[in-house]
Amino acid sequence: MNIGRIKPPEDFQADADAIFMLRRELNGIVNELHKPRSFGFSLYEAVSRAEQYSDYPDCIAFSSKQITKLTSQQYSQWGDLCDKLSVAVLSCGGVYNHALQEYRNQYYSQSVKAAVEEKLTEYQNALSDLKEVARQIACVFGLGEIKTYMQYRML
Secondary structure (H helix, E strand, O other), X not given: OHHHOOXXXXXXXXXXXXHHHHHHHHHHHHHHHHOEOOOOOEHXXXXXXXXXXXXXXXXXXXXXXXXXXXXXXXXXXXXXXXXXXXXXXXXXXXXXXXXXXXXXXXXXXXXHHHHHXXXXXXXXXXXXXXXXXXXXXXXXXXXXXXXXXXXXXXX
16 A cells, blocks of 8 residues: 555655755764864773773772873873883782882882982992901801801801
């Protein structure tokens, strides 16, 4: 029964125009989703990257101010810092039972780094001096090489 019902060409044109306008609107939305933003990538890429870390919702949080001011260069720097941190963590074997696990200084700066380096250099020099003096004493008394902490204490 429906075979005999044929639409007039004007109806087809109206449908085609509506579909064309809808397609144009959707293409505009897709273009906006894929347009690079001030932070260096598109909204689509940002959502994709956020989805990678959806299993860790409380891991890292950024304020809206940080997100607004984010640049492509800053994002790259943050990524590089995360990579370096990851390598450092793998090199150290993690925090659990690490020798510095009790270190609680929350305010790290270049001056703190310089002070620590200076103290470590002083410590290294003192150890070298101790080894040399111990070697000389061991030589005078005909002792063997001093190797362990207990041997140093006894000496």
